[in-house]
Amino acid sequence: MxxxxxxxxxxxxxxxxxxxxxxxxxxxxxxxxxxxxxxxxxxxxxxxxxxxxxxxxxxxxxxxxxxxxxxxxxxxKINYIEIPREITGINARIIGLIGKHFPxxxxxxxxxxxxxxxxxxxxxxxxxxxxxxxxxxxxxxxxxxxxxxxxxxxxxxxxxxxxxxxxxxxxxxxxxxxxxxxxxxxxxxxxxxxxxxxxxxxxxxxxxxxxxxFGNAIWHYEITGYTLETLFHQIKAPGERLSAYVSATGSAGTIAASDYLRIKFPLIRVLASEALQCPTLLMNGFGGHRIEGIGDKHVPWIHNVKNLDFVCAINDEYTLRVLRLFNEPAGIEFLRKSGLPDETLQNLSLLGISSICNLLSGIKLSKYYEYSQNDIIFTIFTDSVELYRSRLKEMKEMWGEYTIQQAEIDWHSIVKNQGIDYIKELSYYDKKAIHNLKYFTWVEQQGKNVEELNAQWYDNSYWEERxxxxxxxxxxxxxxxxxxxxx
Ligand SMILES: Cc1ncc(COP(=O)(O)O)c(C=O)c1O
Structure with a gap:
């Protein structure tokens, strides 16, 4: 069946x-x-x-x-937030849908x-x-x-x-x-x-x-994809374009919104990110990491890899340090110096660990393409700090009280300093190499048939049908x- x-x-x-x-x-x-x-x-x-x-x-x-x-x-209305330029340090707009407001x-x-x-x-x-x-x-x-x-x-x-x-x-x-x-x-x-x-x-x-x-990918194609399209038309200023969609992948459901967006915005760039400690898409890598929800050492069966343009890897240490920056009182006090209102600063708690990975990935892509203020990057803030309070506590126990000095170091060295390292623009054969990795998990281990694997690559109607x-x-x-x- x-x-x-x-x-x-x-x-x-x-x-x-x-x-x-x-x-x-x-x-x-x-x-x-x-x-x-x-x-x-x-x-x-x-x-x-x-x-x-x-x-x-x-x-x-x-x-x-x-x-x-x-x-x-x-x-x-659609639940989203924009991370202000004062925080991202880039010209492009980074906007994410808010996962916290789901049951x-x-x-x-x-x-x-x-x-x-x-x-x-x-x-x-x-x-x-x-x-x-x-x-x-x-x-x-x-x-x-x-x-x-x-x-x-x-x-x-x-x-x-x-x-x-x-x-x-x-x-x-x-x-x-x-x-x-x-x-x-x-x-x-x-x-x-x-x-x-x-x-x-x-x-x-x-x-x-x-x-x-496929129900996973289809839900995002139909609902997340459409919601992002609608949001774009709501928020875009004259001259702005939807340039990219960024998603740190676990099961590759969320990134399927990009299959919908590709139809509406054919020039969009789609980036999948993962933890540097487990860079499977970027370099066939493996390893343990701390970005909960993503990076599972294999390529999910439901991922339409042909629709991917970039992969990048983010150090899990950075995501945890930014989690502190966005949630510890000293972090907020430091960020307040940029003149941002309290409401905006409070909203930073809407970003959980993988959301921060998405944010940093968006900054990387923007640096790579030298995006201007006319470029919009969409992403998903999948969950919030509420699911990681124990991680904040652990970090306090391990690394001590968070200070304004540490916040300043973290913002300058992580957020502001994201570069174009560990990011790769995919050629046709780079994509095919990622797709081929599915063979080992799905055909060899999990009993899928190779004809279907080939259909995913060669037969466009495979994805359209689903x-x-x-x-x-x-x-x-x-x-x-x-x-x-x-x-
Ligand atoms: C917190 C978090 N972020 C990101 C993801 C990745 O989303 P997807 O599995 O749709 O690729 C998940 C998946 O469980 C998650 O729980």
């Missing part, structure tokens, strides 16, 4: 899922609604006003988009919905039997557990033991079966091994593998909802 072949495969599972949703009053949002959240009905938005964004309430499924207004509880405080919940919803409406998941397994190094398992909870489905989270304590606590509090696998951020192979072990133990474990499930599935999914979702609402 091909993963993009969305026929109803088990009518009994589908019937049970509809029954489950009926009992729990669960209606699924269509992708169209998440893309255009202002089309979510007035009545439903009124209900949302009374529901906290992190509450395990099924209506929160209607908040899996970029436009949550936290004050009113309804959907509002769970991270954008990954979107990818999990993109993977789960098609399974539910095509009868691939039996809620009375299956356990939804969310293998992840980052926030994907948080999103998966959140969505599973909303649907009253048993969930299983698999993540490396060195991930932040906040993640483990959060998952356990929500009743997930949690497995900690050996290693850190870049130990994805160990996560796969655990998945295989569970699958061998029982067929009740159903793996939602974000690295090979990225155009959404109207079919939406029809299935509408059908599903109407059966749930039948008395």
């Amino acid at each position: 091909k993963s993009w072949d969305w026929k109803i495969i088990n009518k009994d599972y589908l019937r049970r899922t509809i029954e489950r949703c009926k009992q729990r009053h669960i209606i699924l949002p269509t992708f169209q609604q998440l893309k255009h959240p202002n089309t979510i009905s007035y009545e439903l938005q009124q209900k949302l006003e009374k529901i906290d964004i992190n509450e395990l309430h099924p209506l929160n499924l209607f908040r899996i988009h970029w436009c949550n207004d936290l004050e009113t509880g309804r959907c509002g 769970t405080g991270a954008h990954k919940v979107g990818a999990t919905y993109g993977c789960l919803a098609p399974y539910l409406v095509t009868g691939r998941f039996n809620p009375d039997y299956h356990k939804a397994v969310w293998p992840s190094t980052g926030n994907y398992c948080r999103g998966g557990v959140f969505n599973s909870n909303l649907l009253s489905v048993h969930s299983v989270a698999i993540l490396p033991e060195e991930m932040s304590q906040e993640r483990f606590t959060w998952l356990k509090e929500r009743g997930a079966e949690v497995y900690a696998t050996p290693g850190c951020e870049s130990n994805v192979k160990e996560i796969y091994d655990k998945c295989h072990e569970l699958e061998a133990k029982s067929d009740e474990y159903l793996i939602f593998n974000q690295f090979d499930q 990225f155009s599935i959404v109207p079919i999914w939406d029809r299935l979702i509408e059908d599903f909802n109407s059966k749930v609402l039948e008395s």
Whole structure:
């Protein structure tokens, strides 16, 4: 069964899922609604006003988009921030969508919905039997557990033991079966091994593998891509152009927004970044690193590498030092000297560690191309400092109290001083070399077939076909909802 072949495969599972949703009053949002959240009905938005964004309430499924207004509880304008030039030190504008304003405080919940919803409406998941397994190094398992909870489905989270304590606590509090696998951020192979072990133990474990499930990329293509296009038209001043999209890649879902943007803005440059300590795309490198959520020592199956123009690597030490600069009182005091208002400075806490990696990558690209004030770089601020408070504490214990002098050093030596080292503009054959790396993970280890691998490279319709599935999914979702609402 091909993963993009969305026929109803088990009518009994589908019937049970509809029954489950009926009992729990669960209606699924269509992708169209998440893309255009202002089309979510007035009545439903009124209900949302009374529901906290992190509450395990099924209506929160209607908040899996970029436009949550936290004050009113309804959907509002696109959530984004621009990092001022006083901070970036470059001419180009760097603007990022805000992941913190999703349920769970991270954008990954979107990818999990993109993977789960098609399974539910095509009868691939039996809620009375299956356990939804969310293998992840980052926030994907948080999103998966959140969505599973909303649907009253048993969930299983698999993540490396060195991930932040906040993640483990959060998952356990929500009743997930949690497995900690050996290693850190870049130990994805160990996560796969655990998945295989569970699958061998029982067929009740159903793996939602974000690295090979197209629902992940498709969610970003359809919703993140469209949201960025809309934002560009809202914020651009005369003469400005959308020059680049930057995404630090983990499962390569977020970067799929660039496949959408490429159609709308053909000249856009797309950059994938990773940790210098694990530069797999840049130099076939490997290693452990501390940028949680990215850089997993392999090329995800769902990554359309032909659409990539640049790769760059950022030292994980820099991202952690900038996390301190943006969040410690002495850091903010130093940045205040530039004359920026408090509100702007407070917004810096909206950047988690991989968001800072995105910011530094954008600065690098801007230096490489000598971008002017007419160039706009879009990126994603995937999650916020809220998920890394324990990291700040650890750094204070290790390195001592953060001071204004240290803030000055960090800003000058890291942010202002980003250069064009460890950044590579990809030729056709550089891209092909990255694509070919998929062979070793996916064909040799994970049982994919080489014909499909070749189709990803040689057959343009391969990607077009996947990225155009959404109207079919939406029809299935509408059908599903109407059966749930039948008395
Ligand atoms: C914090 C964070 N940043 C970045 C990413 C990378 O996003 P993607 O997996 O869509 O490439 C993730 C993925 O889990 C993440 O959790």
